[in-house]
Amino acid sequence: MNFRNFPMVPRVIFGRGSFDQLEEIITSKRVDTSAPFIFLVDDIFENTDLEKRIPLNYNDKIIFVSAGTEPKTSQVDTLRDQITNEFDRLPSGVIGIGGGTLMDLAKAVAIMLTNPGSAVDYQGWDLVKVPALYHVGVPTISGTGAEVSRTTVLTGPEKKLGINSDYTPFDQVVLDPDLCAGVPLNQWFYTGMDCYIHCIESLTGTYLNAFSQSYGEKSLELCNEVFLNGVLPEETSRDKLMMASWHGGMSIAYSQVGVAHAMSYGLSYLLGTRHGVGNCIVFNHLEEFYPEGVKQFKKMVDRHGVEIPQGLCADLTDTEFDTMIRVSLGMAPLWENAIGKNWKQVITPKKLREMYEKM
Ligand code: NAD
Ligand code: ZN
Incomplete structure (x- = not known):
C-alpha cells in the first residue's frame, strides 16, 4: 500500500472582517517594491466597497475576471501572458478573490508564472515541477472546497481536468464569512x-x-x-x-x-x-x-x-x-x-x- 502524503494549506485566518488584515499578512511576502501583488478578483466586485478595501501598494494590480464561465486553460495562459508582458519581473504573489472560479484561476496562474509552457501541459497528477508563486485565496461564496484543495479544475481543448499537485494549494487562505453576504x-x-x-x-x-x-x-x-x-x-x-x-x-x-x-x-x-x-x-x-x-x-x-x-x-x-x-x-x-x-x-x-x- 502506498499512502498519499499530501500538503495542507499552511496558514488560515478566520473571522468576520478578517479581510482587513490582508495587507498585514501579505506585506511580509513582498519581494520588493517593484514586484507587485496581482489581485485576481471576480468582476462582480468592481466598483464595490470590497474593491476599495483591497490593499494596493506600489505597482500592485487588480485584474477583474468574470466568473461567468468556468476557468479554461487558455484563459490561464492569457492571464499569465498579460502579467509577464506588463511587468518585467515576477510578481510577489497572486491573490484570488471570489468563488471557486477565482480560487482555481489564482492557483493556476500562480503555477503558470513559474512553470514553462501552457496550463494544458499540467492537467493531470503531479506534473508541476517548479513551486508556484506565493498565492492567497479569499473565498466569497462557500461550498466548493477549492480554498483547501490540491487541485485547480480547468477546461482544456480536450478535457476538463485539474492540475493536481503539491504546489497547487494556497499558501494562505483568508476566511471572512462577511464577504459572502451578497450571494443570491x-x-x-x-x-x-x-x-x-x-x-x-x-x-x-x-x-x-x-x-x-x-x-x-x-x-x-x-x-x-x-x-x-x-x-x-x-x-x-x-x-x-x-x-x-x-x-x-x-x-x-x-x-x-x-x-x-x-x-x-x-x-x-x-x-x-x-x-x-x-x-x-x-x-x-x-x-x-x-x-x-x-x-x-x-x-x-x-x-x-x-x-x-x-x-x-x-x-x-x-x-x-x-x-x-x-x-x-x-x-x-x-x-x-x-x-x-x-x-x-x-x-x-x-x-x-x-x-x-x-x-
Ligand atoms: P463561482 O466562482 O463560479 O461563482 C458563481 C457565481 O457567484 C458567479 O456569478 C459569481 O460572480 C457569484 N459570486 C461569487 N461570490 C459572490 C458574492 N459574494 N456575492 C454575489 N455573487 C457572488 O462559484 P463556485 O460555485 O464557488 O465555483 C465553481 C467553480 O469551482 C467551478 O469552476 C468548479 O470547477 C470549481 N471547483 C473547484 C474545486 C477545486 O477543488 N479546485 C472544487 C469544486 C469546484
Ligand atoms: Zn464539487
Missing part, C-alpha cells in the same frame, strides 16, 4: 450543495477512511444545520457554511467524490453547465446510488424553494450523448470510489445514457 439565493444553494454532495459522496464511498470520515461527518452536520434543520441567524449560517466547505474539501482530499461529480463533468464539458448547479441536476436523479442523501437533498430544495433545472438532455444528439459519456467514464477513480473495483460492470455506456436521458 439560488447560487448560495447550488454552491452550498456542492459541499453537501462532497460529503455524501465521500461518506458513502469505498475509499472512505477515518481521516475523510472525521471531516466529512463534521461538514455534513454543518450542512444539515444550514440547509435542513432549525433557523440560524444569517451571519451564523455564513460562518458555518464556510467551515462546512473547508471540512468537505478536506474530506475528499483523502477519499474521492462519486457519481454526481463524474456525471456533472460530462454536462459541464458538453453544455458548459456550472459545477454547483450541474451537481444538483445530476444528484436529483441519483436515488439508486445515494437513497438517503437524495431524500434529504429534496427536502432542502423544497425548504428553500430553489429550482433545479430539468430537461437539459432532452434534445441532444447521439454524438453529444457519446461525448458526455466518454468524459464521464474517463473519471475512473470517482466511479471506483462510488461503486467499487468492478464499477465497469455496473456503469456501462448504455446505463449512463439512460441516466443522462432523465436529466
Whole structure:
C-alpha cells in the first residue's frame, strides 16, 4: 500500500472582517517594491466597497475576471501572458478573490508564472515541477472546497481536468464569512450543495477512511444545520457554511467524490453547465446510488424553494450523448470510489445514457 502524503494549506485566518488584515499578512511576502501583488478578483466586485478595501501598494494590480464561465486553460495562459508582458519581473504573489472560479484561476496562474509552457501541459497528477508563486485565496461564496484543495479544475481543448499537485494549494487562505453576504439565493444553494454532495459522496464511498470520515461527518452536520434543520441567524449560517466547505474539501482530499461529480463533468464539458448547479441536476436523479442523501437533498430544495433545472438532455444528439459519456467514464477513480473495483460492470455506456436521458 502506498499512502498519499499530501500538503495542507499552511496558514488560515478566520473571522468576520478578517479581510482587513490582508495587507498585514501579505506585506511580509513582498519581494520588493517593484514586484507587485496581482489581485485576481471576480468582476462582480468592481466598483464595490470590497474593491476599495483591497490593499494596493506600489505597482500592485487588480485584474477583474468574470466568473461567468468556468476557468479554461487558455484563459490561464492569457492571464499569465498579460502579467509577464506588463511587468518585467515576477510578481510577489497572486491573490484570488471570489468563488471557486477565482480560487482555481489564482492557483493556476500562480503555477503558470513559474512553470514553462501552457496550463494544458499540467492537467493531470503531479506534473508541476517548479513551486508556484506565493498565492492567497479569499473565498466569497462557500461550498466548493477549492480554498483547501490540491487541485485547480480547468477546461482544456480536450478535457476538463485539474492540475493536481503539491504546489497547487494556497499558501494562505483568508476566511471572512462577511464577504459572502451578497450571494443570491439560488447560487448560495447550488454552491452550498456542492459541499453537501462532497460529503455524501465521500461518506458513502469505498475509499472512505477515518481521516475523510472525521471531516466529512463534521461538514455534513454543518450542512444539515444550514440547509435542513432549525433557523440560524444569517451571519451564523455564513460562518458555518464556510467551515462546512473547508471540512468537505478536506474530506475528499483523502477519499474521492462519486457519481454526481463524474456525471456533472460530462454536462459541464458538453453544455458548459456550472459545477454547483450541474451537481444538483445530476444528484436529483441519483436515488439508486445515494437513497438517503437524495431524500434529504429534496427536502432542502423544497425548504428553500430553489429550482433545479430539468430537461437539459432532452434534445441532444447521439454524438453529444457519446461525448458526455466518454468524459464521464474517463473519471475512473470517482466511479471506483462510488461503486467499487468492478464499477465497469455496473456503469456501462448504455446505463449512463439512460441516466443522462432523465436529466
Ligand atoms: P463561482 O466562482 O463560479 O461563482 C458563481 C457565481 O457567484 C458567479 O456569478 C459569481 O460572480 C457569484 N459570486 C461569487 N461570490 C459572490 C458574492 N459574494 N456575492 C454575489 N455573487 C457572488 O462559484 P463556485 O460555485 O464557488 O465555483 C465553481 C467553480 O469551482 C467551478 O469552476 C468548479 O470547477 C470549481 N471547483 C473547484 C474545486 C477545486 O477543488 N479546485 C472544487 C469544486 C469546484
Ligand atoms: Zn464539487
